[in-house]
Amino acid sequence: MKKVIAAGVGGYSFQLEEDAYKLLKDYLDQFRAKLGQTDDKNEVMQDIEARIAELLLEEIKSPNQVVGHGLLFRIVQQMGMPDGSNDYTEYHKDFQNQQEEGRQQRRLFRDEDNRVIGGVLSGLSYYLEIDVVLLRVLTLIALIFAGAGLWLYVIFWICVPVAHTPAQKLQMRGIPVTAENLLNFSQKK
Numbered sequence: 001m002k003k004v005i006a007a008g009v010g011g012y013s014f015q016l017e018e019d020a021y022k023l024l025k026d027y028l029d030q031f032r033a034k035l036g037q038t039d040d041k042n043e044v045m046q047d048i049e050a051r052i053a054e055l056l057l058e059e060i061k062s063p064n065q066v067v068g069h070g071l072l073f074r075i076v077q078q079m080g081m082p083d084g085s086n087d088y089t090e091y092h093k094d095f096q097n098q099q100e101e102g103r104q105q106r107r108l109f110r111d112e113d114n115r116v117i118g119g120v121l122s123g124l125s126y127y128l129e130i131d132v133v134l135l136r137v138l139t140l141i142a143l144i145f146a147g148a149g150l151w152l153y154v155i156f157w158i159c160v161p162v163a164h165t166p167a168q169k170l171q172m173r174g175i176p177v178t179a180e181n182l183l184n185f186s187q188k189k
Contacts, residue, residue, distance in 0.1 A: 004066055010046070010053030015064065020072040024052070027076050031179055040166065044182050047167040051079065051177050080178040106174040109163035110156075118157040126172050 003018040016024065031048060035041045055075045056067060106129075111122035114132065121139060125132035142149030163169045166185050167177045175181050 009056065010049040010051070012053045012057065014053075014056060014060075015066045016072070017066060017068050020067050020069045023069060023072050023076065027079075030081070031183075034183060044166055047165050047177070047182055048079070048179055051167065055079075078178075080180045107168075107171040108160055109168055109172040110160050111169075111172060112162055113169075118153075119162065120153055120156045120160060123160060123163065123172060124156070126174070 005016050005018060005021045007014055007016050007021055007024070009024070028045070028048070032041070032045060035044060038044070052075055055078065056071075059071055059075075060067070106127050108127045109123045110119035111126065112119040114122040116122075116136070121135050122132050124130075125135045128135075139149050139153065142152075161168075163172045166182050170177050170181055170185055175185075
């Protein structure tokens with residue numbers, strides 16, 4: 001019989017087996033050490049915990065279900081290591097699982113890092129995979145000749161949320177939210 005530990009991850013409470021808790025703690029500690037003293041360290045750690053909690057909630061069938069080592073190991077594999085290595089794959093050979101690869105579906109956000117007015121066109125350019133300059137020129141032409149472009153811009157400005165967190169900024173670009181990608185994105189700033 002294994003010891004069960006109650007742990008808070010990403011704002012949710014989970015029941016973890018002792019070895020699963022140790023794996024999660026080691027993973028988060030290793031990631032925290034890799035981040036060092038970056039400016040948005042707390043925000044990145046919150047995003048990682050939120051993503052782990054999201055993946056756990058997808059797998060858990062009942063609120064009282066105990067999370068085992070195998071499930072948590074699959075989630076750690078899916079998230080990836082902060083340095084891009086497969087350290088846990090080597091350390092926990094009994095629980096190997098294929099990691100799904102590929103691009104994540106893009107989400108529409110306003111990009112305030114690359115904005116001129118409200119970030120609508122910059123975010124739309126990521127979503128549509130169009131050059132932002134081309135989109136701005138087309139919008140300017142629509143404003144001059146049709147006038148409806150202004151109302152459409154205002155509606156998007158009101159309805160489309162801003163990408164605040166690194167995870168949202170990755171989703172806006174269509175990049176999978178993994179530990180390695182979060183680390184790389186936060187270091188580029």
